[in-house]
Amino acid sequence: MKNFLISMLAVLSLSCTNDFTREDSISNFKKKNAHTKKNAGLNPENTANAYDIAGKIHNDLLDAYLSGNFSDHTINAVSSKIDSISFLNSDFQNLPSYYPANFQEIQEMVDFPEIQLEQIIANSSMSMASKNCLSEFMSSAALWQNSDYEAVHPSIISFEAIVTNNQQFTAEEKRIILTSSAITRYSLYYASKRKDKDWETSVGNRVGAVQGALSNSATAITRSLLAGILSRNTTE
Template sequence: MKNLKLCLAILPLFTIACTEEYTGEVIETAHKTGSAHKTDIGPDNTANPFDIAGSIHNEILETLEQTNFNSQSVEEITILIDSVSAVYPPELVLLSSNATMSTRVSEIIWIVNSNNAIDDVLAVSSLGVNAKTSLLTFVNSLVLASDGPYEDIHSMIVSYEADILSNTEFTSDDKRIILTTTSVARYSIYGEKRKDKDWETGVTKIAAAVSGAEECMVLGLKMALTVGLCHNNNITQ
């Protein structure tokens, strides 16, 4: 373990629910600060029953950005994520015993080092054939739109989520995985736009969210966080 410096004294403990049926109010966490990409629209979409995934993703990321850490390996990043992802919001009950990032190191390394992570992840995903095609088409469209105004991106994602919710061919697992992923993408892009940053690692983060969401919502958002931090710190092993 190399130089993992955490200011854990200031880190809140988050309670997260891993459930396929969770619905609830979204907690908007993005700060309304000046930016070249400042928008009047928030990242939330309360019609998505897994919208909390993206909200918690951004909440944890903002907490991490206020800490002084120097993780040097994928394993250290997973320990960091597990350390801050426990109790949030407080009214939720931890339902999953298999959302621990430290058990996913080899999977994360595989995703981080993939030249085409979304295709590789979908190839082994439990998603149905039509659901895989739908998600891949959406991701490609999202990449093309990523340089545009956030309002347009938000509208596109929300419209896609409405289509997923109304699709009678997709299974409940298909919908859970896709809607967890779109929530993380919607909030992640919002955070990057507010900070005047390019959404450079977006597709790989989406792939990580899909991979984790196979198990549950919490693992989906934690996988996305972990892969994003690995990319931002040029960590591949």
């Protein structure tokens, strides 16, 4: 599994940079994984990602919601609960205001997550290179949910370093990708920590994160939570 992850992330890196050859990418990932895994442990944090706080807040709000054992299943009810919980989180309140969700779009994310993810990325204003990078990352995330988090975490950190150092991506493109990856990284950790198979297999939260990240971190968090919780509820 470890070699599979290294090879997969090496291929992924090729879609996010033209500075490495395939062989260089695999070598770099082996070195970074060996070093990072030794020190990471079960901790989702990556302080080198300037948008890491989005992932942390996501997990804090998700934990608060699930701990409440709410039985809401409608989009409006779940959205209201998320709003109430968000209002009590000081870190979230320090972020720029989020944009209200379009409930029809959220429902489409829940019903057709893969199609919506593809369309959201394709219709964004990002460059083709950054679109391909984000798309490949999200495709890889679907496989990571079946892997040990101890192996996944350093691989995502390596990916984020490549995005951060990519001189072709604009600051806005990096913000979108790194916000999406931070929420994905924390979400995978949450699923691993809670052993919550329903959340682990929920694609909706990652689709919501990407759509929301096109606006700002607060919107990425709330869209991810809303789509993820609704997706989880449909499997219960």
